Each structure stands twice: as structure tokens, then as C-alpha cells.
Amino acid sequence: MAEDDALYALAGEVGRVLKLQGRVLAVAESCTGGWVAQCITDVPGSSAWFDRGFVTYSNQAKCELLGVPGETIQIHGAVSGETVLAMAAGVLDYSAADISVAVSGIAGPTGGTPDKPVGTVWFAWRRRDxxxxxxxxxFGGDRRQVRRQAVEVALQGILDVCRD
Incomplete structure (x- = not known):
């Protein structure tokens, strides 16, 4: 698929930049279910710049594996800026990475609310510094389209944070 080729190319660029900068990446994914990590590990040599991925689909997993405070999820919801910021911080706490990305959203077709409709996705990127x-x-589209768009934004955001 052409869209998969585009993700592969973007992941390759992420790897090129991270390797050039001597940085290592780790990810925390909810609605993307490991798709970001899959794109990254499709790139030959990614073990030089990718440490690990956390697929924390449930709220319990976000708390247990990444140290997200339960109160954060209770007050703001799993799909919120506060939660993805805590996820991204947890990735750095529980890995050797220099850069993290966290993704949490509502891919649909159900689960949306008036405040957080289907297609709502939150991202956080953190550098150890x-x-x-x-x-x-x-995002618009069906479940796969929402998730694919989220993967693309996550990868592009890594490049942007590397260039800050």
C-alpha cells in the first residue's frame, strides 16, 4: 500500500535523525496499539535508536506500566493532554530513551462523547532535557484511518521535537 510506504519512509527519516543526533526513542501507545513501534521496527537497524514500546490500552496498564496517576485519568480521562503528558514522562522513567512519544485517542466507531468525539487523539512528545x-x-475516517493518521502525526512529531 502506498500509505504504508509513506509511513515506512517517515519512520526511516525518524531513524536517520535520531541516529545522527545520537538519541534513542521509546513509545507509549494506546489507540494505535503498537503501530508506531511496528513502523519503527520495520526500519533495518532500528535497534540502534529504538529502545522499547509500551502498549497501554487499558487505564490500568497506563497506571501500572507508566506510572500515570489514577487521579489524572479519573479527572481528565484517558484521552487528554494531562494523561499523554504523564504517559510520555513515564516512558522516560521506565526506559533508557532520550525522547518519548505517547498517543491516546478514540478511534471508534464507538466511544466518543460530545466533548471527545470519535477521532479525537492526544499526543505528547518529551525529551529528557x-x-x-x-x-x-x-481525525476523520473509519477506525483504521484514524489510527493511521495518528501514527503519522506521532512520527512527524518525533522529527519536530528532534529539531527543536
């Missing part, structure tokens, strides 16, 4: 970005996006 303190640089941090958080972003909310609203």
Missing part, C-alpha cells in the same frame, strides 16, 4: 510538546488532533 525537558523539551515537551502536547497536541490534540481531530
Amino acid at each position: 525537558g523539551v515537551c510538546r502536547v497536541q490534540r488532533r481531530q
